[in-house]
Amino acid sequence: MNITILPYRPGTAEPLVYTPAEVRAQVALLRTPDRSRYPELAGYTRHELYEDCSGGGGLYLAARMARTLRLQPGDIVLDLGCGKGAASIFLARHFGVRVIGVDLWTAAADLDQKFTARGYRDHITPLHLDVTAELPFAENYFDAVFSMNSFSFYGDNAAFIRRLMRYVKPGGQLCIGGQVLTAEFTAEQLQHPPLVYAFRLPPPADGVDIFADDFSKHHTPDWWRDLFASSGVLRVDYCEMLEDADVLYEEMVRDEHEHNTDPFDVAASLAQMAWKRDHAPRMSLFVLTAARNSCA
Numbered sequence: 616m617n618i619t620i621l622p623y624r625p626g627t628a629e630p631l632v633y634t635p636a637e638v639r640a641q642v643a644l645l646r647t648p649d650r651s652r653y654p655e656l657a658g659y660t661r662h663e664l665y666e667d668c669s670g671g672g673g674l675y676l677a678a679r680m681a682r683t684l685r686l687q688p689g690d691i692v693l694d695l696g697c698g699k700g701a702a703s704i705f706l707a708r709h710f711g712v713r714v715i716g717v718d719l720w721t722a723a724a725d726l727d728q729k730f731t732a733r734g735y736r737d738h739i740t741p742l743h744l745d746v747t748a749e750l751p752f753a754e755n756y757f758d759a760v761f762s763m764n765s766f767s768f769y770g771d772n773a774a775f776i777r778r779l780m781r782y783v784k785p786g787g788q789l790c791i792g793g794q795v796l797t798a799e800f801t802a803e804q805l806q807h808p809p810l811v812y813a814f815r816l817p818p819p820a821d822g823v824d825i826f827a828d829d830f831s832k833h834h835t836p837d838w839w840r841d842l843f844a845s846s847g848v849l850r851v852d853y854c855e856m857l858e859d860a861d862v863l864y865e866e867m868v869r870d871e872h873e874h875n876t877d878p879f880d881v882a883a884s885l886a887q888m889a890w891k892r893d894h895a896p897r898m899s900l901f902v903l904t905a906a907r908n909s910c911a
């Protein structure tokens with residue numbers, strides 16, 4: 616079946632149509648990450664690195680984020696916007712930390728079932744909550760906050776960061792990783808977003824304005840670094856785009872295609888890849904890690 620990518624606002628762009636043959640041909644050209652650069656992921660199958668991750672990077676990104684953290688066995692880590700819990704399990708499994716995984720769109724019962732089935736019931740506590748509301752934790756409680764492909768949904772303001780960091784020990788870390796723009800959207804693009812960032816999702820999500828709710832909330836690494844610094848409670852230790860971001864993204868698209876998890880997303884991702892060859896801003900991946908000031 617052909618996949619048609621329609622603009623969210625009718626009449627603002629020409630639809631793009633992908634035939635199954637075109638999708639297959641383009642997927643065949645996608646590159647594969649260099650696994651030797653990720654020794655901590657030895658033993659995972661290719662699919663396991665993306666299964667249960669929502670957003671580019673999968674566990675490759677989790678590994679890159681974790682490299683910037685000073686995790687010790689027994690540390691308590693808040694996985695903010697943990698989604699389906701893949702990174703929570705990764706952290707518990709590789710670092711012996713205790714994880715509190717909080718998420719809005721995933722039911723705690725589903726996460727509990729998964730963590731129990733995988734043998735991590737005693738290591739990961741799932742909570743269903745909106746992180747923009749008052750959080751039910753003691754102040755200075757966490758050794759680190761880890762937020763993968765999630766922070767852009769709610770964390771774009773200094774007031775939120777200051778509130779969040781109250782729950783982190785002085786010297787404790789906040790690490791965010793995920794999609795990032797290579798340049799800020801221009802004023803013109805914010806008014807008239809490119810189709811590849813402003814398409815209509817298939818039903819039942821066809822009422823979602825994906826540009827307003829998702830893509831427009833992305834920024835450049837410098838924008839995020841400045842925001843963290845301006846919070847007054849953080850010292851930025853690390854802020855880098857991933858040099859292999861494009862390949863990690865391609866691997867995710869191949870995985871979605873091979874497992875038929877989201878044919879529409881495959882087509883939309885292929886459209887984005889074609890567009891970004893000669894347009895900006897492009898989406899990349901980054902990691903930003905900061906420590907709570909001792910006197911904050």
Ligand SMILES: C[S@@+](CC[C@H](N)C(=O)[O-])C[C@H]1O[C@@H](n2cnc3c(N)ncnc32)[C@H](O)[C@@H]1O
Pocket residue numbers: 667668669670695696697698699700701702717718719720721744745746747762763764765768769
């Ligand atoms: C793209 S998914 C990423 C999930 C997971 N971290 C991963 O990498 O697979 C974004 C997640 O952010 C969560 N999220 C968005 N807004 C939130 C909020 N206000 N409070 C808690 N979680 C939120 C959603 O529930 C969703 O699971």
